Amino acid sequence: MEYMIRFTQVHETFRLAEIKALAVLEGIDLEVLSYSPSSPFCFVKLSSGDAAIRLVQRSILAKAIYEVWGNGSTFEDLHDNVRAISQHLWPLYKESSFKFTVDSFQGSRSTTEQRKLIEGFRFLGFEGPIKMKGAEQEFCISEEWQFDAAALGVHAPQSVHLGRFLGGSDREVIGKYDLKKRKYICTTSMDAELALITANITLAAPGKLFYDPFVGSGSFPVACAHFGALAFGSDIDGRSIRGRGKTNLLANFVQYKLTDNFGDSFVADLTNTPLRAARMFDGIVCDPPYGVREGLKVLGSRDPTKGKEPVFRDGKAHHMEEAYIPPKKPYGFLAMLDDILDFAALSLVDNGRLSFWMPTANDQDQEIHIPAHPCLQITSVCTQAFNRWSRRLITYKRIPDSEVVATTSREQRVKENGVNANDLNPFRKGYFQGFKAAFR
């Protein structure tokens, strides 16, 4: 059976990745019949209406899903098509209360025009009462207009569809998790919508364990907890976890009544992680520091000759004092990405997913390549473009060991022992030089 997903026209490259992830999560066979980045209407083949409802119910980028009753390039075509393909469905809803809505993408219709379009479907022969609120069945006439149709003097849409509403999505929770209303945020908190999409793409779900090694104020754990996962996080900067007084990472879980889904937060550095090497997480999500807004640092001293022995002052070990702050040194962004991949390969269960955000210059010469790992298969790459740079959400699946193709060991990146943050991080360098030949 054919169904139509009504997407929102934002974050276009994330839409199919999210829907495909949800199909995996729900165990639904999904076949995409037609999809275009410039259109909010996506046609798919699914086994049943029930599968359709489950497919979009926790989607952030879909608005709703419809059972397709007909398609056409003009209303005449559409009427003929409805008569041809969905006549057997009409009697099922003959007595139901119903309503019609008109959804014009990139176009608009006055109420008089809408009424005329709706009355065109009189031939369906519905005899039930019309209810604008709480109707049992909702039918939607969807139109797709050419971009800027009014200015070009175009008076008719490019394509029209009739669908029966089956179910809505989880899109309205974006408002609930809006950063402006959140108790505790920091400069690099992830936008609520993108954090929720990330959680969907990584398949966060009840009973699963999720981990964010760069937790900050906890945007990703909150999003994963929303979908029922038990969320853990750590950060090298303890201040971001502890916050001030009662405004801290945990306060966000309290605010959203998600404390049952709060795993733990602790202070740690991914390159010296205290987590034991075992396959314990179902998902790892993170937005590692790019070295622009947040410095990218790891434990250790800039000067490799320094600090090889503990320091004692007045007979007390300096590092055991309460106020002791361990030294940190700048670290390469690409080296950090490799470390994240290595960590994920060690800690994810089979078919567990890793999603992380990485920045790249829009200029092809300065593009940063997507890192690879033999145990991790790329499932999706989504891009959010800004003016001179973009950030990508890259998602991998941990494949079972039996499927790992034994290749010659990965090219080991020379462990940079640079001292300067710019030398270690080509993106940072490019960013601060305005992406002018930083790589050439």
Add this chain to the structure above:
Amino acid sequence: MKLLTLNFLTCAVKACKSSSASFPLHPKECELVSDTIAPNPKLIYNILPRVDWNALVVTASELGFPSLPPAAPTQEELEKDENMMSELHTLLLETSVSEGMLVCGNCGHEYRVKEGIANFLLPNHLV
């Protein structure tokens, strides 16, 4: 910090990872708190195969909890044994260390836990 998390953690010092003495970390002068968390059997079933049972037995006895069976219960056993289920739920998810130290049995390094947040940052000579 939950006892579940404690079961996932070992000493952050790289040289300690290969030593069996570094896991589990030993609680020292620890204050425990108990939270109320809604029962979630599905979560417990998922967690169980990932928990190192021997380490959990050690931690439970060090903190003075009633002794656990020597082998981890299977999912079928847990489905029948409500007491065991609620005991595990309390132990793994509801009990946490709020203040104290976690000590590595290999190098003796002490990690401080303050307000429920453990600090695993290492001084320079241990990196």
